[in-house]
Amino acid sequence: MPAMPNRWKPNVTVAALIEREGRFLLVEEETSDGLKLNNPAGHLEPGESPEQACAREVLEETAHDFVPTALVGVYLNRFVKTRTGDDLTYLRFAFAGTLGTHHSWRTLDAGILRTVWMTPDEIRACPERHRSPLLLACLEDYLAGQRHPLTLVHTDPSVMQAQANQRQVATGQAHGAAHQPSPAPAHLLNQR
DSSP states (O other), X not given: OOOOTTOOOOEEEEEEEOEETTEEEEEEEEETTEEEEEOSEEEXXXXXXXXXXXXXHHHHHXXXXXXXXXXXXXXXXXXXXXXXXXXXXXXXXXXXXXXXXXXXXXXXXXXXXXXXXXXXXXXXXXXXXXXXXXXXXXXXXXXXXXXXXXXGSOOOXXXXXXXXXXXXXXXXXXXXXXXXXXXXXXXXXXXX
């Protein structure tokens, strides 16, 4: 069978649902469609599990540590940017979890103006400010009590090994060298 040069692939993203005293932590960010609200969220990067990606994105966008404790849901959404007409599809893994230490010295990611805590009613009242309809879909599922074990998301160790190999090449280490990278923390890498 001939190779398919332009095979369609969705953008894989992660998002965090972080609740404290009935309010949810969101970020206000600059987008091509203006200022928008979103969960702390972003793209999965090579060599990381979805849980690791979520913890990284929360740290980068809010300057807080975050530990995913449950999968809220997996969402597939098509989105057309109003200004550019770009037609994109996203596969989002949304996690609930525990917010940890705030690192006040950290600079927020480029484009993130600030973090805000909002009630569900405040979030529902401004859908035109949402970066994506997934913000509200994930929130409603969270509020309905939807939580699934993290073991539903399996990341094969080969994913981590590929990243370790890239680091070895970048640092000039030969393949098969005695140095082995530290394994990912057990709570972020589910092995079956």
